[in-house]
Amino acid sequence: MKKTVTVLVIIAVIVILFLITGPFYIIEEGEQAVVIRFGRIVSIELNAGLKIKVPFVDNVNKFPKKILAWDGESQRIPTKENQFIWVDTTARWRITKPKLFYESVANITAAQSRLDDVIDSAVRKIISRNSLVEAVRNSNVINEIDRPGVYQTGAEIEGEEAETLGIDTTVIYEDILIGRVELSEEIFKESGKITPQYGIELIDIIIRQIKYSDELTESVYRRMIKERNQIAQAFRSDGEGKKAAIFGEMQRELLSIQSGAYREAEQIKGEADAIAAAIYANTYSRNPDFYEFWKAVESYRTMLPKFRKILTTEPEYFKYLYNQQGR
Secondary structure, eight states: OHHHHHHHHHHHHHHHHHHHTOOEEEEOTTEEEEEEETTEEEEEEOSOEEEEOOTTTEEEEEEEOSOEEEEOOOEEEEOTTSOEEEEEEEEEEEESOHHHHHHHTOSHHHHHHHHHHHHHHHHHHHHHTSOHHHHHOSOSGGGGSOOTTBOTTSOBOOHHHHHHHTOOOOOOOOOOSSOHHHHHHHHHHHHHTTGGGGTEEEEEEEEEEEEEOHHHHHHHHHHHHHHHHHHHHHHHHHHHHHHHHHHHHHHHHHHHHHHHHHHHHHHHHHHHHHHHHHHHHHHHHHOHHHHHHHHHHHHHHHHGGGOOSOOOSOSGGGTTTSOTTOO
16 A cells, blocks of 8 residues: 555656646747757647647747738938938748748847848849839829929919910929839849748838938939029019010100100191291281391391301391491
């Protein structure tokens, strides 16, 4: 009886020690595990549940089955036109082959570092061989939007005023052949050639944000200032044109007024001359000799004070100056 009790006690102690050493482990939903024994992979656990391992010998490495996020650092990359931009990219990935994943990268931190190298390299390669507009825009729908009265730089100008200024209000942007989404797809394909060898499946890669570098920003500002100056010059030219038109209209009205006044003055003078001629004729008819004498005296008064030449007095004109009869 005592021997049986002893055996049972020993068995109980062994069971307790076995349970204390942890022969069981749990795989949660969304997890997978690689069991390592003496540095070798002995099993791959893909399903959730209670699992058994050899205590003190087996080492369980758990990896998530869920989709993971990768967020890289922004890169300063030159475009095809050698214009530098900052590109911020994000991606989603998951572990599809835990055995290969463990053998190649071992853990999530190392996997993130490996993805940094792979995706950053692909981003730099794709962006540098495409133009800036391809990375910024995704389609040509912007050229299909009707913008009446909008100058190419975005300045709001009324339609009639734009026509007066001679400004083309049709906004035409450079057409793109690839676009931002397609560039993201190319980066995804380029990176997807390498990641399977790490047991990783890339789900997608997206260009999250693009920012101009300081040099490009300054260039954009200079171009905007130049365009605004062009708009200002267009307004100034239009103002000068309107000024010239108003001044021309004013001159035309002035000439019209002066012409009318001159015509009226000449008419009045003509009428006055006619009256004067009638008076002179009436007077002349009464005493022709006196009239001739009076006109000669008036002519002497006007002409002689300003006369600077020496002439003989024999001409008929001077007959009243040196007449012996004093006439």
